[in-house]
Amino acid sequence: MMTQVHDVYPTRLEDKRAAFERLDPVVWSDEPARSKGPLSRDQVDFYERNGYLFFDSFFSPEEVKPFLDDLEDYGQDPNLKSRDQVIIEPYADEIRSIFGIHELSPRFDRLTRDPRLLGMARQLLDSDVYIHQSRINYKPGFTGNGFNWHSDFETWHSEDGMPRMRCFSLSILLTENNQYNGPLMLLPGSHRWFVPTHGRTPEENWKASLKNQTLGVPAADNLQAMSENAGLVSPTGPAGSVILFECNTLHASANNLSPWPRSNLFFVYNSVENRLEAPYCGTRPRPEFIATRSSVRPLQPVTNPTTVRVAEPA
């Protein structure tokens, strides 16, 4: 017997539905936790209002260099390239994304547990957190294709069964992001609205959507209306800078025609109170490397997260 689930964020339907105000807080903690840090009161207010924060040079270039070196090594590894968790560019034989990077590499795993990052997560989401998804987007020079407008939550809700908006992404810039190499564009304030998208989701949609997204893209009139308030923003800065954005903030990025790769690391922090259910769009769950379903472990901070301890010889 089918269980009838009431879906508070219906999307991917055959009829077109209007956008509506989100049902969840943006900042989950109340005072005094809200003002406890590490984010300042202004930063928390800015995030609540705009749906993102930018930290220029959060890490030093020296700290992120080993991650970029790893990424280049992965790019040369022919065995890796054939795995499902590695997505190839639609118009070039180059790596577009590697998913589940924190499971592949102890170095990346340790970085997810940086005490400052976990502190921000606790302040904003008011609970322990775990990694819902991790990935690298390579966006190689000349051939890197862009990403169409979308809310991550809209996908994670419909295709992964994430119940509520209690989650954010943290993007760590591994190369300089500048105006030429297809930096992230955000629609400030868009996180306050849920924009249902149109069209049924087929099984294994991710095999197409992670190359070139068409389903789950808001209609042009919705995007137009939301851009009339605050326009667009596109944080740029050196390697080591960090962009934190709410799971429902609409974002996109253009293709990279510059000679410079735009390689960014993404960690998605989800509240342990917001674990995945069955996908709301009725498809089978996506693979574990795209959406953590079984191995939910509250993250514990580590000291010196960007310093890898060399394993002792046996």
Place this chain on the structure above:
Amino acid sequence: MMTQVHDVYPTRLEDKRAAFERLDPVVWSDEPARSKGPLSRDQVDFYERNGYLFFDSFFSPEEVKPFLDDLEDYGQDPNLKSRDQVIIEPYADEIRSIFGIHELSPRFDRLTRDPRLLGMARQLLDSDVYIHQSRINYKPGFTGNGFNWHSDFETWHSEDGMPRMRCFSLSILLTENNQYNGPLMLLPGSHRWFVPTHGRTPEENWKASLKNQTLGVPAADNLQAMSENAGLVSPTGPAGSVILFECNTLHASANNLSPWPRSNLFFVYNSVENRLEAPYCGTRPRPEFIATRSSVRPLQPVTNPTTVRVAEPA
């Protein structure tokens, strides 16, 4: 009997050839004509060195508004859309470009004969000039596709039979060009090199290339090497601003994911001493609306070029 033509700028061949220094001057006039104006000495020197000039707000927004209105009317005209000179976007049913715009519209024709623009043309090319090509690129919001790296001269030489580099493009911004809507990117200094590209040109290549260019795109290592000197530039500014760039300056632009159309008008001024010959790549000549071959008329300046005289009733 075939006539053997010595081609000083060989390209579109089956073997890969190295880039070499251009054989033509960038600024064709000598003193005193070179310093006669309307461009200042600094502007002429800058153009010679970098291959482009930018004029913020050259025209006022009021002056260019009627051109934008015309362009919007053309976009609504179903008869126009079916013509060969109208190019449709590769991924959307929207107009990408209209060619031969100065032949379609007396308003655009008059604008080509702005005395200030003709003065620049005479100063840089040292002769009378005519319009080799005119077009509008619409680049609509959300769906406007980009343009891959290319030298216009490389195409005009191989596919149209333009003998030498004695020509430039003038792009008039009809909408604001900003960092979000896929502005023109230029490779400063690239005009000083001829970069042969690789691969034979098929007949009617323009039907594909004007939607999405693949032939005539320099190799990544050439682009990389040339960007190491002066990086990239991307002039942005309000409607009415003007970008002038040499026919051999490498340029490109990303797709437009913003809500704002990036609609620019292009006039290509060629020296009357540089009239087209047979295409060097051996194909049939492209249509007259892409490359003026028969109706070469030295342009005569008009007064008040942005003011259209209303035709008198018969």
